[in-house]
Amino acid sequence: MNAENRPILEVKGLKTHFHTKRGVSRAVDGIDFTLRKGETLGIVGESGCGKSMTSLSILRLIPSPPGKIAGGQILFKGKDLVSLSEDEMRKIRGNEISMIFQEPMTSLNPVIPVGEQIAEALRLHQKMSKKEARDKAVEMLKLVGIPSPEKRAKQEPFQLSGGMRQRVMIAMALACTPEVLIADEPTTALDVTIQAQILELIKDLQTKLGMGVIMITHDLGVVAETCDTVAVMYAGNIVEHAPTNKIFSDPRHPYTQGLIASLPKIHEDQDELKTIEGSVPSPYNMPLGCRFASRCPFKQPICHERQPELAAQPDGVKVRCWMYTSQWTEFQQQEAVK
Amino acid sequence: MLMFILRRLMQTIPVVIGVTFVVFIIMQLVPGDPAVLLAGEGASKDTIEAIREQLGLNRPLYVQYFDYLMNVFRGDFGVSLKNSQPVLEEILVRLPITMELAFFSIIITIVLGMAAGIISAVKPYSLTDTTVMIVALLGISLPSFWFGLMMMYFFSVKLQILPVAGWESILHVILPALTLGAGGAAIVARMTRSSMLEVIRQDYIRTARAKGLRERVIVYKHALRNALIPVITVVGLQFGALLGGTVLVESIFAINGLGRMIVDSIRMRDLPMVQGGVLVASLVFVIVNLCVDVLYRFFNKRIELN
Numbered sequence: 001m002n003a004e005n006r007p008i009l010e011v012k013g014l015k016t017h018f019h020t021k022r023g024v025s026r027a028v029d030g031i032d033f034t035l036r037k038g039e040t041l042g043i044v045g046e047s048g049c050g051k052s053m054t055s056l057s058i059l060r061l062i063p064s065p066p067g068k069i070a071g072g073q074i075l076f077k078g079k080d081l082v083s084l085s086e087d088e089m090r091k092i093r094g095n096e097i098s099m100i101f102q103e104p105m106t107s108l109n110p111v112i113p114v115g116e117q118i119a120e121a122l123r124l125h126q127k128m129s130k131k132e133a134r135d136k137a138v139e140m141l142k143l144v145g146i147p148s149p150e151k152r153a154k155q156e157p158f159q160l161s162g163g164m165r166q167r168v169m170i171a172m173a174l175a176c177t178p179e180v181l182i183a184d185e186p187t188t189a190l191d192v193t194i195q196a197q198i199l200e201l202i203k204d205l206q207t208k209l210g211m212g213v214i215m216i217t218h219d220l221g222v223v224a225e226t227c228d229t230v231a232v233m234y235a236g237n238i239v240e241h242a243p244t245n246k247i248f249s250d251p252r253h254p255y256t257q258g259l260i261a262s263l264p265k266i267h268e269d270q271d272e273l274k275t276i277e278g279s280v281p282s283p284y285n286m287p288l289g290c291r292f293a294s295r296c297p298f299k300q301p302i303c304h305e306r307q308p309e310l311a312a313q314p315d316g317v318k319v320r321c322w323m324y325t326s327q328w329t330e331f332q333q334q335e336a337v338k
Numbered sequence: 339m340l341m342f343i344l345r346r347l348m349q350t351i352p353v354v355i356g357v358t359f360v361v362f363i364i365m366q367l368v369p370g371d372p373a374v375l376l377a378g379e380g381a382s383k384d385t386i387e388a389i390r391e392q393l394g395l396n397r398p399l400y401v402q403y404f405d406y407l408m409n410v411f412r413g414d415f416g417v418s419l420k421n422s423q424p425v426l427e428e429i430l431v432r433l434p435i436t437m438e439l440a441f442f443s444i445i446i447t448i449v450l451g452m453a454a455g456i457i458s459a460v461k462p463y464s465l466t467d468t469t470v471m472i473v474a475l476l477g478i479s480l481p482s483f484w485f486g487l488m489m490m491y492f493f494s495v496k497l498q499i500l501p502v503a504g505w506e507s508i509l510h511v512i513l514p515a516l517t518l519g520a521g522g523a524a525i526v527a528r529m530t531r532s533s534m535l536e537v538i539r540q541d542y543i544r545t546a547r548a549k550g551l552r553e554r555v556i557v558y559k560h561a562l563r564n565a566l567i568p569v570i571t572v573v574g575l576q577f578g579a580l581l582g583g584t585v586l587v588e589s590i591f592a593i594n595g596l597g598r599m600i601v602d603s604i605r606m607r608d609l610p611m612v613q614g615g616v617l618v619a620s621l622v623f624v625i626v627n628l629c630v631d632v633l634y635r636f637f638n639k640r641i642e643l644n
Contacts, residue, residue: 101544106540107541112560120551172545
């Protein structure tokens with residue numbers, strides 16, 4: 001872990017909202033995190049919690065309209081990406097910050113040879129000639145472990161398997177040696193055996209290139225294997241941000257506790273899997289207080305009234321929950337008196 | 339690719355034979371006896387019978403058909419019943435005119451249609467988009483004979499900037515080609531628009547954006563090539579409709595092309611002439627379809643011939 005390194009990406013109070021006919025959907029509602037050089041940050045959470053929207057916001061790829069970055073800052077090496085012009089932003093996309101998408105089957109252009117799809121970014125950002133870019137594309141395919149890369153470079157995506165396509169996506173994302181790689185569920189669509197290979201590959205290349213990685217996933221196994229720190233997202237907020245080992249050994253937020261408890265244990269004979277009761281609030285109609293309150297086993301009246309802050313504990317773990325504030329015993333006593 | 343073209347060529351043979359059969363049968367079913375027509379009014383029964391004998395019209399149908407088929411393969415399309423000229427000669431005079439008309443029309447269909455479709459799709463639901471799509475709707479709804487006559491009235495009679503009819507200079511081409519190509523252009527425009535809008539939502543367009551490409555490159559390189567695949571099919575189908583349309587347009591603008599020849603021959607019950615005309619028109623259509631298939635495969639290499 002290189003946690004002592006300088007931060008390259010700082011997200012401060014990021015809000016991404018969607019203005020639709022049904023109202024305003026607060027997909028991402030005020031999140032903060034920092035990514036350092038060589039660090040892997042995991043963002044976990046269930047479908048619809050805003051983790052993909054966070055990553056798309058960083059590259060400013062939110063479909064607009066209806067989407068809009070409604071507030072906050074995204075500082076990349078000190079520059080605020082939110083205020084950059086479209087032209088300046090284009091120079092960063094695929095060059096300094098790259099992204100790998102979830103669906104390798106549909107994320108590559110079906111009618112363009114894969115080598116050309118990799119070479120495109122190189123010609124654009126590194127001003128390489130056609131020939132140089134083509135050679136570099138083949139080299140990248142080799143780097144991500146595709147056999148006979150010269151031949152594969154000339155093929156269209158439909159001639160490649162799912163695992164190979166994801167390797168191509170990785171080659172494409174890493175071609176310009178970015179400083180930040182955002183991997184949005186890079187292994188979700190792949191077989192388990194291929195998953196391990198792809199994660200290994202990303203880790204390897206990270207060590208080689210020293211980039212910061214944001215690993216977006218809903219798979220806690222992936223988190224355990226790859227991440228240094230983890231941000232747990234729930235309904236557009238980060239509810240807990242902690243080193244990976246702490247998340248698994250000592251989860252603080254009731255939602256994180258629920259997530260860890262719902263993992264089936266290999267040494268225990270379980271008939272039924274544990275679940276978290278209730279469901280996620282609608283992004284069109286977020287509750288005033290803590291967003292997890294309605295499902296929380298420890299809830300107190302205060303939880304429905306005011307939203308807690310994401311506050312740092314003495315050991316550095318950040319958690320957004322009233323239970324870990326100094327007022328918590330007061331709230332409990334008040335309730336007991338009533 | 340070469341194997342694909344060869345195999346696809348082989349497939350056209352049964353189609354061509356089928357076409358000759360259908361053309362032959364249809365002409366048999368049409369009421370009216372060519373021998374009677376040729377003999378003229380008040381001719382005696384013997385005269386009619388003699389003409390029938392001479393032209394082989396009294397033989398069994400299948401004999402007539404196979405006779406015809408064999409001759410076609412030898413390049414002999416028979417002689418016109420009207421003036422005893424070889425059919426092929428007449429067709430070879432008329433065909434280039436129709437092809438020229440069809441060529442300019444399909445160019446108008448493709449260029450006008452695609453351009454309009456792309457302009458619409460780049461800014462969907464904008465004022466430009468709405469205007470283009472309303473014009474396209476008009477283009478589809480207006481019958482070509484009315485549209486042709488209106489253009490003739492406006493540009494040739496009122497403004498007098500274009501010739502009324504005939505087929506001499508490039509100026510003569512403009513109105514008929516526009517008339518013939520407009521409907522197709524409208525259909526292609528709508529198809530291009532919807533296809534582009536569909537493609538622009540795909541994951542790989544997002545990937546292209548994430549690479550930092552310019553919007554222009556995304557539209558023309560990444561989106562258009564994918565969006566063209568269904569459009570090519572539509573253009574191919576439009577070419578068939580366009581060949582049919584030449585019959586009308588050539589009649590309106592007094593152009594001595596293949597379409598008009600077929601119409602005149604039907605009126606005269608000039609059986610060999612109609613057969614020859616329709617056969618050649620069908621052949622052209624088969625060849626165009628072949629080209630469309632090859633193009634289709636070029637744009638989408640996933641297509642395999644089963």
